[in-house]
Amino acid sequence: MRTPSQAVARLWAVLALVLSFAAPLASQSGTRYTTTTLRLRAQASTDAAPLLTMPRGATVAVARCADRWCQVEYRGRSGYAARRYLSQTRPSARSTPNVSRNRPSARSNSDCGSGGYVNSRGRWVPSPCSSPSGPPAGASARCRDGTYSFSQSRRGTCSRHGGVSRWL
Structure with missing residues (x-):
């Protein structure tokens, strides 16, 4: 049987162990x-x-x-x-790295509109895509690389596709 001092010592040990895991969180x-x-x-x-x-x-x-x-x-x-x-520190104001070289260039017409993203308003928007037969339904702009954007706001439209060539 444990004495009261042993029980207190054990309680302190358990408390120290719990706090060692909780502190980093x-x-x-x-x-x-x-x-x-x-x-x-x-x-x-x-x-x-x-x-x-x-x-x-x-x-x-x-x-x-x-x-x-x-x-x-x-x-x-x-x-x-x-x-x-x-x-914990705000990133510097330097420009973001060029990631376009890691992305496929224009998509084929067969998968136009198959990918997408959630915009800053929480709405799903199809990714820019190529369309040899003209603007796909719902396109809002033609990008400088020849793809069509479905952006729902002007800010950032065609940002990874050379900017906007023409608004539709």
Whole structure:
């Protein structure tokens, strides 16, 4: 049988162990900044529905982090963001790297409109695509690289396609 002093010592040891795990999680809460364009997701998974896209340098409130995901709030919306793209310091104002070389150029007409993204208003928008037969239904602009955009706002339209050549 344990004496009261042994029970107290054991309680302190358990409490210290619990706090050693809780402290890193608590220290991860607070303000963070996105280091790249980042999707806010409904669940902590890349398979989860994206709620909206946060721009590089966006300020987010982090509630807690676990493993690879953080529960965050951005512009009144709560969801999950990949932990590795959140930083304690705001990214510099330098230009973002050119990622277009890693993306396929124009799409074929057969898959026009098959991909897409969730815009800043939380709406799904088809990705820009090629259409040799003219503007596809719903296109809002022709990009300088010859693709058509379905953007629902002027800001950022054709941003990775050389900018807008012509508004439709």
